[in-house]
Amino acid sequence: MEIDVVQWSSAEQSQGREPKQNGKPHFYDKLIVESFEEAPLHVVVFTYMAYGIGTLFGYLRDFLRNWGIEKCNAAVERKEQKDFVPLYQDFENFYTRNLYMRIRDNWNRPICSAPGPLFDVMERVSDDYNWTFRFTGRIIKDVINMGSYNFLGLADKYDESMKTIKDVLEVYGTGVASTRHEMGTLDKHKELEDLVAKFLNVEAAMVFGMGFATNSMNIPALVGKGCLILSDELNHTSLVLGARLSGATIRVFKHNNTQSLEKLLRDAVIYGQPRTRRAWKKILILVEGTYSMEGSIVHLPQILALKKKYKAYLYIDEAHSIGAVGPTGRGVTEFFGLDPHEVDVLMGTFTKSFGASGGYIAGRKDLVDYLRVHSHSAVYATSMSPPIAEQIIRSLKFIMGLDGTTQGLQRVQQLAKNTRYFRQRLQEMGFIIYGNENASVVPLLLYMPGKVAAFARHMLQEKKIGVVVVGFPATPLAEARARFCVSASHTREMLDTVLEALDETGDLLRLKYSRHKKSARPELYDETSFELED
Amino acid sequence: MDLRRVKEYFSWLYYQYQIISCCAVLEPWEQSMFNTILLTIIAMVVYTAYVFIPIHIRLAWEFFSKICGYHSTIAN
Numbered sequence: 001m002e003i004d005v006v007q008w009s010s011a012e013q014s015q016g017r018e019p020k021q022n023g024k025p026h027f028y029d030k031l032i033v034e035s036f037e038e039a040p041l042h043v044v045v046f047t048y049m050a051y052g053i054g055t056l057f058g059y060l061r062d063f064l065r066n067w068g069i070e071k072c073n074a075a076v077e078r079k080e081q082k083d084f085v086p087l088y089q090d091f092e093n094f095y096t097r098n099l100y101m102r103i104r105d106n107w108n109r110p111i112c113s114a115p116g117p118l119f120d121v122m123e124r125v126s127d128d129y130n131w132t133f134r135f136t137g138r139i140i141k142d143v144i145n146m147g148s149y150n151f152l153g154l155a156d157k158y159d160e161s162m163k164t165i166k167d168v169l170e171v172y173g174t175g176v177a178s179t180r181h182e183m184g185t186l187d188k189h190k191e192l193e194d195l196v197a198k199f200l201n202v203e204a205a206m207v208f209g210m211g212f213a214t215n216s217m218n219i220p221a222l223v224g225k226g227c228l229i230l231s232d233e234l235n236h237t238s239l240v241l242g243a244r245l246s247g248a249t250i251r252v253f254k255h256n257n258t259q260s261l262e263k264l265l266r267d268a269v270i271y272g273q274p275r276t277r278r279a280w281k282k283i284l285i286l287v288e289g290t291y292s293m294e295g296s297i298v299h300l301p302q303i304l305a306l307k308k309k310y311k312a313y314l315y316i317d318e319a320h321s322i323g324a325v326g327p328t329g330r331g332v333t334e335f336f337g338l339d340p341h342e343v344d345v346l347m348g349t350f351t352k353s354f355g356a357s358g359g360y361i362a363g364r365k366d367l368v369d370y371l372r373v374h375s376h377s378a379v380y381a382t383s384m385s386p387p388i389a390e391q392i393i394r395s396l397k398f399i400m401g402l403d404g405t406t407q408g409l410q411r412v413q414q415l416a417k418n419t420r421y422f423r424q425r426l427q428e429m430g431f432i433i434y435g436n437e438n439a440s441v442v443p444l445l446l447y448m449p450g451k452v453a454a455f456a457r458h459m460l461q462e463k464k465i466g467v468v469v470v471g472f473p474a475t476p477l478a479e480a481r482a483r484f485c486v487s488a489s490h491t492r493e494m495l496d497t498v499l500e501a502l503d504e505t506g507d508l509l510r511l512k513y514s515r516h517k518k519s520a521r522p523e524l525y526d527e528t529s530f531e532l533e534d
Numbered sequence: 535m536d537l538r539r540v541k542e543y544f545s546w547l548y549y550q551y552q553i554i555s556c557c558a559v560l561e562p563w564e565q566s567m568f569n570t571i572l573l574t575i576i577a578m579v580v581y582t583a584y585v586f587i588p589i590h591i592r593l594a595w596e597f598f599s600k601i602c603g604y605h606s607t608i609a610n
Binding site for chain 2: 046453
């Protein structure tokens with residue numbers, strides 16, 4: 001789907017860009033190129049057939065377990081509770097017991113080094129088909145890491161630039177032992193908040209100790225009963241939890257679909273609240289900057305236009321896009337050339353691009369002041385630990401160039417280059433890739449459950465590449481995928497190794513479902529003969 | 535040499551069948567059970583086809599030729 005975007009004027013200038021005159025319009029002349037190709041029919045048929053066979057065998061095994069012919073390793077109720085409402089009979093428990101358990105060895109793999117571009121994985125085997133695991137004691141060394149959210153390569157071992165963290169650790173210790181309201185606000189937090197506000201080009205910001213809790217504890221503080229939340233279909237669980245906890249009415253619009261959102265907004269403004277027909281107190285649109293399961297970037301210009309037309313508020317969760325998207329890493333507002341003051345609430349986390357943990361909410365000063373008093377996280381949750389705050393300060397200074405070097409900017413540009421190269425090569429090979437061409441999270445569709453397991457095992461054991469595969473319930477049932485996270489610290493050789501391995505694995509497991517023509521550029525292929533596939 | 539390639543091809547084909555039909559994640563006794571049932575069904579289909587299809591084709595041919603024959607007698 002290609003969308004032409006009209007020019008947007010932006011009088012703000014962010015650091016690192018060449019200076020433009022004030023008031024000169026900034027043209028967003030890039031086309032948004034996204035693709036969500038559908039699978040061929042035989043693939044969908046085989047996927048459902050495989051799930052059908054798995055379900056039949058699941059029923060058979062449940063029958064054997066129930067009648068005592070086979071030992072039951074799964075969770076069951078106690079004998080005294082057998083006549084109560086059954087706990088483990090719904091589809092999710094059935095799926096976990098019978099389908100997930102068979103391929104469980106591909107998840108929760110323990111690692112024993114820093115999650116840099118190469119890492120070490122502890123080897124483990126199972127004697128009873130994944131019900132229990134044991135470690136053999138061996139470590140698989142130097143596995144290429146394509147799964148960690150390490151977009152700028154800042155989550156790595158200790159090096160000399162981390163000396164300030166050591167000093168902070170010596171002065172402040174590790175624990176804060178209090179909440180923000182009591183004794184837990186340090187000068188490090190104030191320094192960090194000022195720096196975050198400067199980075200994002202907004203008036204003020206507030207930081208919290210945990211990224212998930214930032215969403216789930218602050219949305220209830222912003223909206224309540226009598227308000228309307230319009231949230232995207234594929235929003236993260238933290239946003240959904242925060243929306244449900246708030247008590248507001250929630251309506252869901254189709255993923256990234258501006259027409260669906262406009263229809264809901266029109267109905268909300270025209271018809272008001274359900275029974276009383278009063279106007280809604282507030283309408284809040286919840287979107288994410290980059291959706292990590294789809295690799296798509298939000299259509300921000302259209303949503304901002306809608307927001308202004310229907311007088312709604314906008315909350316963007318930039319967990320995966322801050323630091324990774326945009327020419328200097330400032331997020332989706334910079335990617336589209338828009339003014340960050342137009343978005344009401346900018347939220348993000350420090351887990352992905354900054355190598356730390358925690359989240360922030362930024363926006364106008366009165367919004368942040370309100371949250372400082374009314375946020376549940378500020379009253380009850382422990383504040384951020386000082387060494388982690390120092391790591392974020394260090395990362396922010398590194399990206400903004402305040403430490404005197406241009407390495408931060410180079411890393412952001414290297415990430416963009418790596419992303420485009422990786423996505424382009426994968427599309428040329430013939431895989432089905434979802435999402436925007438600039439998003440650094442790359443989902444590769446696998447569809448069949450047998451192939452999901454074979455892919456993950458083959459990549460780790462034969463090719464020494466660690467990938468993350470995702471299936472139901474995080475994705476729809478028929479769309480299991482492998483999700484790659486490109487990092488700025490991946491060198492061209494590492495990416496080429498991974499691409500070669502993917503090529504071979506794709507041929508072995510027959511994963512190249514795409515029906516688009518491959519570009520015939522001879523210098524990218526090593527083979528001497530050209531054989532057209534299918 | 536050729537025999538080895540043929541065997542490799544068949545083992546690759548069997549691997550494809552296993553991962554497509556979810557047999558790769560089943561335990562060995564479940565795999566044997568599934569393969570047995572599938573082969574039994576295929577054998578029954580083949581046997582039925584072998585026994586009944588020639589008879590059905592012959593009957594259909596006679597039926598249609600009788601209609602065409604009826605037309606031709608009317609025309610005469």
